[in-house]
Amino acid sequence: MSTLSRRDLLVGTASAFGAASCAPAIPDAMCAPYYVTAICPAPSSDGAAAPAPPPGGTSGCELFAYDEIERASPNAVIHPACEAELVDFFAALARAPGARTVTVRGGGLSLDSQSLGKDIVLIIDQKDFCRIERPGRDKDGFYMTVGAGARWWDVIAICARFGLMPPSLQTGGDATVGGTLSADCVSRMSAIVGKEGSHVRNFRIVLPSGEVVSVSRGSGDIRQQELYSAVIGGFGYLGVVTEVTFDLIAARDNANVRGPEPRVFTRATRYPATCDWDAVFRSLQSRSREGRLSYMKQKASYHGSSLGDGSTPPVATPEWSALSVACFLTGYSLEANLLEQRYTLDPLRPTPGGIYARDGSINAFAERVDSFWPTAAELVLDFGWPQGEFVDDLFGWAFFFGNSTKRAKADAHALGYRLNCIQQSFVLPSGPENHPPDTRPAQRFIELVLARSHAADLRPGPIDFLYVGDDDDTSVMSASRGLPGFVITLAFADRDRTTLRPPIDELLRALSSDCRLLGGRVHLVKNVAADRGDLRAMHGDAAKRFRELKAKYDPGGVFRNDFFSRVFEA
Numbered sequence: 001m002s003t004l005s006r007r008d009l010l011v012g013t014a015s016a017f018g019a020a021s022c023a024p025a026i027p028d029a030m031c032a033p034y035y036v037t038a039i040c041p042a043p044s045s046d047g048a049a050a051p052a053p054p055p056g057g058t059s060g061c062e063l064f065a066y067d068e069i070e071r072a073s074p075n076a077v078i079h080p081a082c083e084a085e086l087v088d089f090f091a092a093l094a095r096a097p098g099a100r101t102v103t104v105r106g107g108g109l110s111l112d113s114q115s116l117g118k119d120i121v122l123i124i125d126q127k128d129f130c131r132i133e134r135p136g137r138d139k140d141g142f143y144m145t146v147g148a149g150a151r152w153w154d155v156i157a158i159c160a161r162f163g164l165m166p167p168s169l170q171t172g173g174d175a176t177v178g179g180t181l182s183a184d185c186v187s188r189m190s191a192i193v194g195k196e197g198s199h200v201r202n203f204r205i206v207l208p209s210g211e212v213v214s215v216s217r218g219s220g221d222i223r224q225q226e227l228y229s230a231v232i233g234g235f236g237y238l239g240v241v242t243e244v245t246f247d248l249i250a251a252r253d254n255a256n257v258r259g260p261e262p263r264v265f266t267r268a269t270r271y272p273a274t275c276d277w278d279a280v281f282r283s284l285q286s287r288s289r290e291g292r293l294s295y296m297k298q299k300a301s302y303h304g305s306s307l308g309d310g311s312t313p314p315v316a317t318p319e320w321s322a323l324s325v326a327c328f329l330t331g332y333s334l335e336a337n338l339l340e341q342r343y344t345l346d347p348l349r350p351t352p353g354g355i356y357a358r359d360g361s362i363n364a365f366a367e368r369v370d371s372f373w374p375t376a377a378e379l380v381l382d383f384g385w386p387q388g389e390f391v392d393d394l395f396g397w398a399f400f401f402g403n404s405t406k407r408a409k410a411d412a413h414a415l416g417y418r419l420n421c422i423q424q425s426f427v428l429p430s431g432p433e434n435h436p437p438d439t440r441p442a443q444r445f446i447e448l449v450l451a452r453s454h455a456a457d458l459r460p461g462p463i464d465f466l467y468v469g470d471d472d473d474t475s476v477m478s479a480s481r482g483l484p485g486f487v488i489t490l491a492f493a494d495r496d497r498t499t500l501r502p503p504i505d506e507l508l509r510a511l512s513s514d515c516r517l518l519g520g521r522v523h524l525v526k527n528v529a530a531d532r533g534d535l536r537a538m539h540g541d542a543a544k545r546f547r548e549l550k551a552k553y554d555p556g557g558v559f560r561n562d563f564f565s566r567v568f569e570a
């Protein structure tokens with residue numbers, strides 16, 4: 001779609017809706033002040049042309065999930081320009097006849113249908129929502145305030161110049177700050193610093209009543225406490241987040257002064273193919289705990305915050321910032337690679353094979369190969385996965401998955417097919433944090449992953465392990481709340497699917513049931529293929545509390561998305 005002015009779009013909206021298959025049913029009064037598109041995805045706020053819908057997509061209001069399997073044809077797609085417009089929007093919505101529902105969308109990187117909806121989709125991508133302020137410092141340490149539509153790539157481009165980084169960062173550069181807050185994302189850093197939600201200091205939210213509320217971490221106000229715990233990880237079910245302030249930590253000396261961008265040091269240790277899984281999980285948990293305890297001890301130094309007596313300790317960078325295990329199937333077993341990472345200013349010494357290259361071209365190619373010939377991708381990983389010590393570019397490392405899949409998808413689209421990236425994560429309990437870990441549930445789960453994959457003749461791509469504790473985890477819908485454990489993620493690639501390939505669907509459902517029986521929970525952020533009974537058993541109590549809060553803050557049930565409708569409501 002070519003670039004259109006706001007006015008052109010407003011004038012053209014009625015006829016566009018008339019022509020599109022998705023008939024309007026939006027009262028004029030509501031349409032008038034907003035920038036409305038009938039063709040998806042919309043042009044970006046900087047006026048760049050919108051990418052074409054993936055092959056096999058239709059024109060009109062069609063939105064895809066990142067897996068390019070889930071899709072929706074909403075009645076209208078609206079791009080509010082600013083918070084004040086959102087307030088007007090909800091006032092108009094309250095006057096509109098009939099029950100309307102609203103789905104919020106940021107970068108659209110949800111792998112499943114978390115940001116898809118049938119009626120009105122609000123995309124938070126306009127200029128005012130994408131503003132990024134210079135990092136600041138107060139008694140609580142370094143921080144940054146950005147609009148909820150700011151993309152993480154752009155945010156890092158600013159704060160890294162000042163030698164500052166968010167403590168936890170997911171791997172999609174195009175994801176928005178509001179979108180990842182709403183998913184309470186987990187990351188390679190979570191073993192040490194916890195999940196993203198715990199670093200949110202403050203956010204502003206527009207409720208369906210049109211009221212704008214500023215919500216602060218640690219507030220004594222019950223309303224703010226409720227909103228803080230339910231909006232973070234709440235998948236846009238209570239309101240629209242418009243602005244977020246989050247903590248930053250020092251990633252080099254002289255933090256908060258403009259200077260060189262940090263790089264990332266990786267120490268990769270490869271375990272032999274016949275794995276002692278107990279040793280791998282124990283090692284992951286004990287290193288995570290060590291990193292976590294050291295982080296907690298030195299937190300004030302890393303965050304640049306004051307101590308209780310008002311003094312400020314010297315700023316320091318954490319010894320380790322990220323810890324994870326990446327596993328690959330080899331012909332006969334699963335190999336584990338422990339990855340320990342921290343920020344550095346050492347000269348580049350890139351990881352061989354271009355794994356953390358900024359353009360992600362080798363990974364992109366591997367991703368596409370994986371979609372039709374997983375064994376080839378497996379062999380390359382088996383022989384090519386490096387071990388040793390490396391120093392990589394920050395952006396290549398930080399967004400490695402986003403960089404490679406973005407490129408792989410663009411290449412696939414140019415070749416005329418859709419590339420389906422599918423990921424599902426499971427949290428397996430490891431027992432209380434201050435005790436030696438019980439690795440049996442995670443070990444048993446891995447045995448079941450291997451046995452079930454072999455039986456179904458499926459070859460998952462990477463299988464990643466993280467350890468996540470539960471202190472600071474206050475999000476109502478968090479899969480790891482009150483459940484310290486190992487987060488195990490399975491990935492698959494496929495092509496041109498309109499539903500999950502049945503053996504993959506069956507495998508993920510069976511594993512979800514295994515996870516439940518082992519006392520774990522399916523993580524709600526990525527794809528979720530699980531039977532409703534299992535989900536109810538795993539998340540039922542949280543969903544009950546969440547529903548109570550929804551009834552209080554969104555009594556009309558305005559906010560909806562296809563994901564929650566599918567997994568919890570039907």
Ligand SMILES: Cc1cc2nc3c(=O)[nH]c(=O)nc-3n(C[C@H](O)[C@H](O)[C@H](O)COP(=O)(O)OP(=O)(O)OC[C@H]3O[C@@H](n4cnc5c(N)ncnc54)[C@H](O)[C@@H]3O)c2cc1C
Pocket residue numbers: 066103104105106107108109110111114115124148149169170171172173174175176177178179180182183184185186187188234235236237239240241242401402403405525526561
């Ligand atoms: C390449 C890639 C890498 C990823 N890496 C990780 C990872 O490392 N860790 C991890 O946990 N996840 C990861 N994910 C998942 C991804 O980070 C989450 O799905 C995230 O929510 C996407 O953010 P978004 O802005 O694209 O949100 P969208 O997909 O647009 O929305 C996500 C959810 O947030 C809600 N929402 C969006 N904006 C707002 C707002 N302003 N106010 C209220 N609600 C809102 C939506 O309704 C939806 O429920 C990855 C996904 C991809 C595709």
